[in-house]
Amino acid sequence: MVPRNLAGIGQILLVCLGCIILATGLFMLGGGGYLIVLGGSWYFAPAGLGLSVAGVLLAMRRSAGVALYVIVFAATCGWAVWEVGLAFWPLVSRLLAPAVLALPVLLSLPAFRPRVRAAQLKVSYGLAGVIGLAIVATGYAAFQPIPLAIADNSPSPVPGKAVGTITGANWSQYGRTPSGTRFAPFDQINLENVASLKTAWTYRTGEVPAGGEAHVVTPLHVDGVLYGCTQSNVTFALDADTGKQLWRFDPKAQGKIYPRCRGVSYHDATSGIAQAQPSPAPARLCVRRILTTTVDARLVALDAENGAPCPDFGNAGIVDLRTGMGEVKPGYYFQTSAPTVARDVVIVGGWVYDNMEVNEPSGVVRAFSVTTGELVWAWDLGNPAMTGLPPEGQSYSRGTPNVWSTPAFDDSLGLIYLPTGNATPDFWGGHRTEAAEKYASAVVALDIGTGRERWRFQTVHHDIWDYDIASQPALYDVPDGKGGTVPALIQTTKRGQIFLLDRRDGKPIADVEERPVPQGGVADDRTAPTQPYSVGMPSIGTEPLSESRMWGATLLDQLVCRINFRRYRYEGEFTPLSEKPTLIYPGWSGGMNWGSSSVAENLGYLIVNDIRIGIVNRLIPRTEYDAAVSNGELHGGNAPQAGTPWGIQQHRFLSPIDIPCQLPPYGTITAIDLATKQIVWSMPLGTVEDTGPLGIPLKLPIPIGLPTLGGPVTTASGIIFMAGTQDYYIRALDVRTGRELWKGRLPVGGETTPMTYISPKTGRQYVVISAGGNRSTSIRGDYIIAFALPQSTQPK
Numbered sequence: 197m198v199p200r201n202l203a204g205i206g207q208i209l210l211v212c213l214g215c216i217i218l219a220t221g222l223f224m225l226g227g228g229g230y231l232i233v234l235g236g237s238w239y240f241a242p243a244g245l246g247l248s249v250a251g252v253l254l255a256m257r258r259s260a261g262v263a264l265y266v267i268v269f270a271a272t273c274g275w276a277v278w279e280v281g282l283a284f285w286p287l288v289s290r291l292l293a294p295a296v297l298a299l300p301v302l303l304s305l306p307a308f309r310p311r312v313r314a315a316q317l318k319v320s321y322g323l324a325g326v327i328g329l330a331i332v333a334t335g336y337a338a339f340q341p342i343p344l345a346i347a348d349n350s351p352s353p354v355p356g357k358a359v360g361t362i363t364g365a366n367w368s369q370y371g372r373t374p375s376g377t378r379f380a381p382f383d384q385i386n387l388e389n390v391a392s393l394k395t396a397w398t399y400r401t402g403e404v405p406a407g408g409e410a411h412v413v414t415p416l417h418v419d420g421v422l423y424g425c426t427q428s429n430v431t432f433a434l435d436a437d438t439g440k441q442l443w444r445f446d447p448k449a450q451g452k453i454y455p456r457c458r459g460v461s462y463h464d465a466t467s468g469i470a471q472a473q474p475s476p477a478p479a480r481l482c483v484r485r486i487l488t489t490t491v492d493a494r495l496v497a498l499d500a501e502n503g504a505p506c507p508d509f510g511n512a513g514i515v516d517l518r519t520g521m522g523e524v525k526p527g528y529y530f531q532t533s534a535p536t537v538a539r540d541v542v543i544v545g546g547w548v549y550d551n552m553e554v555n556e557p558s559g560v561v562r563a564f565s566v567t568t569g570e571l572v573w574a575w576d577l578g579n580p581a582m583t584g585l586p587p588e589g590q591s592y593s594r595g596t597p598n599v600w601s602t603p604a605f606d607d608s609l610g611l612i613y614l615p616t617g618n619a620t621p622d623f624w625g626g627h628r629t630e631a632a633e634k635y636a637s638a639v640v641a642l643d644i645g646t647g648r649e650r651w652r653f654q655t656v657h658h659d660i661w662d663y664d665i666a667s668q669p670a671l672y673d674v675p676d677g678k679g680g681t682v683p684a685l686i687q688t689t690k691r692g693q694i695f696l697l698d699r700r701d702g703k704p705i706a707d708v709e710e711r712p713v714p715q716g717g718v719a720d721d722r723t724a725p726t727q728p729y730s731v732g733m734p735s736i737g738t739e740p741l742s743e744s745r746m747w748g749a750t751l752l753d754q755l756v757c758r759i760n761f762r763r764y765r766y767e768g769e770f771t772p773l774s775e776k777p778t779l780i781y782p783g784w785s786g787g788m789n790w791g792s793s794s795v796a797e798n799l800g801y802l803i804v805n806d807i808r809i810g811i812v813n814r815l816i817p818r819t820e821y822d823a824a825v826s827n828g829e830l831h832g833g834n835a836p837q838a839g840t841p842w843g844i845q846q847h848r849f850l851s852p853i854d855i856p857c858q859l860p861p862y863g864t865i866t867a868i869d870l871a872t873k874q875i876v877w878s879m880p881l882g883t884v885e886d887t888g889p890l891g892i893p894l895k896l897p898i899p900i901g902l903p904t905l906g907g908p909v910t911t912a913s914g915i916i917f918m919a920g921t922q923d924y925y926i927r928a929l930d931v932r933t934g935r936e937l938w939k940g941r942l943p944v945g946g947e948t949t950p951m952t953y954i955s956p957k958t959g960r961q962y963v964v965i966s967a968g969g970n971r972s973t974s975i976r977g978d979y980i981i982a983f984a985l986p987q988s989t990q991p992k
Contacts, residue, residue, distance in 0.1 A: 411968025706732025861901025
C-alpha cells in the first residue's frame with residue numbers, strides 16, 4: 197500500500213504536470229493558429245490541440261492522457277525529421293523539451309485510473325528508458341563541436357607569397373605589417389607545446405569600460421616594449437617580459453559617445469618605412485615615435501622612449517583634426533581605429549555618429565607628415581580638387597562616406613587601400629550625392645604620395661543596410677594556377693562575401709557577378725536593381741533564412757520566432773526597408789566585422805570569423821517618429837536620421853528569451869584555401885559557458901558557436917590564436933583542421949584581436965590579448981594579459 201500522504205503528493209504532481217502540458221498546448225494552439233493565418237507551418241496548432249486534451253486527461257488521472265501525449269510526441273518526431281532531416285541542433289529545438297516532458301508522463305502511469313495492466317507498465321517504462329537514453333546521448337553530443345566543413349579531403353596547400361620583406365620578432369602595425377595579414381613568422385609556440393601555455397603577466401589599465409565604452413586595443417610590440425591605449429586614449433608603454441608600465445601619457449580627451457581605441461601606430465625615422473627593426477639608441481627626441489588619436493579628434497605624437505609629446509609635431513605634439521571640418525558637434529567625429537603609418541606620413545580617417553542626421557562631418561581622409569604634423573594631402577571624395585586645407589570659411593564636403601576602419605598599404609606599388617563606410621544616415625539614401633553613391637561601401641586605392649585615386653571597387657550599391665566595410669583589407673600574392681602569383685587584395689565584408697581583387701587595378705581575380713535583388717522600398721528612395729556577388733570565392737554565413745530555419749530552446753520560443761519571421765518582410769538579402777518591419781540578414785554587425793581576417797602566409801589559407809544575427813529595421817515617418825520620441829514611446833534601438841523623412845527603429849532578431857531566432861551556429865571560424873578558393877574547414881566558435889537565455893550564464897561549455905567580435909592571428913607553426921567569443925577564453929586552433937589545441941581562461945570576455953611577439957631580451961614568444969568584457973553584459977574589465985610557455989619548457 198502507498199501511504200496516503202504520498203499518494204496525495206503524487207496526485208498533486210500529476211495535476212501540475214497536466215497543467216504544464218495544458219498550458220503548453222494552449223500556447224501552441226493559439227500561436228499555431230496565428231502562424232497558419234500568416235502562411236506558416238500547420239504542425240503547431242494540431243499538436244497544441246492534442247497536448248491541450250492530453251493535459252486535461254493527465255490532470256484527471258486518465259491513462260488516455262498518456263496515450264495521447266505519446267501519439268503527439270511520435271508525430272512531433274516524424275514532423276521534425278521531415279522538416280530538418282537529422283541535423284542535430286534543429287532536432288534539439290524540436291524534440292528535447294517534449295522528450296523531457298515525456299519521461300514523467302510515462303513514469304507516472306501507475307497513478308492513473310483505471311489501473312493499468314503490467315504489460316502496459318512494461319511498455320511505458322521501456323519507452324521511458326529509450327527516451328532517457330536518447331536524452332543522455334543528446335547531452336553528450338551537445339558538448340561536441342559539430343563541424344560545418346572538415347579538412348579530410350583537402351589537397352596539400354599551395355602557398356602564395358607574402359607582401360614585402362618585413363621580418364623580425366615585432367608586431368609593429370595594427371595587422372602586424374602594412375599588409376594586414378596578422379601572420380607571425382614564429383614557431384616557438386607550436387602544435388606540440390601550445391597546450392602548456394600559462395599566464396606570464398597581467399597589466400591593469402585602471403579604466404574599466406562602462407556603457408558604450410570598449411577596451412579593445414591590440415597593442416604593438418617594438419624592440420621589447422608594448423605600446424597600447426585605453427578607451428579614453430591614455431597611451432602606455434609596457435615591458436614586454438613583465439608587463440611593468442614604463443610610461444603613461446594622458447591627453448585629457450573629452451568624449452563620452454562610444455569611446456574606444458583599437459590601437460596606436462609606430463614610426464622609426466631611421467627606417468625606410470615603419471618596419472620596427474632594432475635600431476640604435478636615438479640621438480635626438482622622437483626619432484622613434486608613437487602616433488595615436490583621441491576621442492575628441494586630435495592626432496598626437498609621442499616619444500616612444502618616454503611618452504613625452506613630440507615638440508616638432510603640430511602644436512606641442514598635437515594636431516587638431518577638426519581643422520577644416522566645419523561644425524563638429526561633441527561626439528560626432530573622432531577616430532576609433534589606429535592611424536596608419538606609411539613611409540613618412542600618417543593617414544587618418546574618422547568615425548561619425550551613425551544615423552543621427554544628414555550633413556555630418558566629412559569623410560575626408562588626410563595624410564600628415566609623421567615628423568612635423570603638417571598636412572601632406574587630403575582626399576575629399578566629394579570634392580577631389582580639395583587636396584589641402586579648405587579655404588577660409590569653407591570645409592571638406594560634409595556627409596560623405598568615411599573611413600573608420602584600418603587601411604592596408606603596399607609600399608612597392610605605392611598604394612594605400614581604404615575600406616569605406618556610408619554617407620549618413622545608413623538606412624535612407626534619397627538625399628545622397630553622386631560621390632556618395634560611387635564611394636560608399638567600397639575599397640579605394642590611393643597613391644600614397646599624392647592621395648589621388650588610382651582605382652575603386654564597390655561591394656554594395658546604394659547601401660541602405662549599413663553594409664559598410666569594417667574589415668582591414670589583407671594583401672597577399674595568391675597562386676595563379678600556372679606556377680606564378682597575382683598580387684591580391686582580400687576584402688571580407690559584413691555581407692559574408694569575400695572579394696579577391698588584383699590590388700594593382702582593382703579588377704576581380706575571383707569572379708564577381710551582378711545579381712538581381714529585391715525591390716520596392718519607400719517611394720522617396722530607390723533600390724539598386726543588382727548587387728555584386730563574389731561567386732568565385734566562398735561566402736560565409738549567407739544561407740537565406742526560412743521558417744524551417746527558425747530556432748529556439750523549446751518549441752514555444754521557436755513558435756514565436758516563426759510567427760515574427762512570417763510577420764516581417766523578408767525576401768532574402770537586400771530586402772529594402774519600409775514602414776513594415778524588415779528582416780535584414782546578414783545583419784549590420786556581420787558577417788565579418790572590424791576584427792578582420794588573417795592569412796597563414798606559409799600555407800595560403802585565409803582565416804575568417806563571423807557573426808550570424810539578423811536585424812529587424814522599420815522606417816518611421818518623421819512626424820510619427822518625433823511624436824513617439826517626445827512621448828517616450830521609443831526605447832533603445834532607434835535613431836532620428838534628422839533631415840530625412842524617416843526615423844529608424846531597429847533591434848536584433850531574437851527570441852523572447854534573448855537568443856537568436858535562426859538556428860545555430862551564430863559565430864564560426866573558417867579556413868579558405870586561396871589557391872583552390874575552397875573552404876578547407878569551418879567550425880562553430882564559442883560556448884554558452886558565460887552566457888545563455890536572458891543573459892544568464894549556463895556554465896556549460898556547449899560549443900554551439902556564438903557571435904565573435906575580434907579577429908584571428910596565425911603563426912608559422914600552424915596555430916590560430918583567437919578570442920572574441922562570448923565565453924571568456926582565448927583559444928589556439930590547428931590551422932589545418934580547426935581542432936582546438938588549447939584555451940586560456942580570461943577574467944572577462946576579450947572582444948578584440950590578439951597579437952604575438954618574441955622578446956629580444958629573453959627570447960620568449962608571448963601571446964597577448966586585451967580583456968575588456970563583452971559589451972552585451974555589464975561584466976567588464978581593464979586587462980591586458982600575456983601568455984607564454986613556462987620557462988622550463990622553452991625550446992632551445
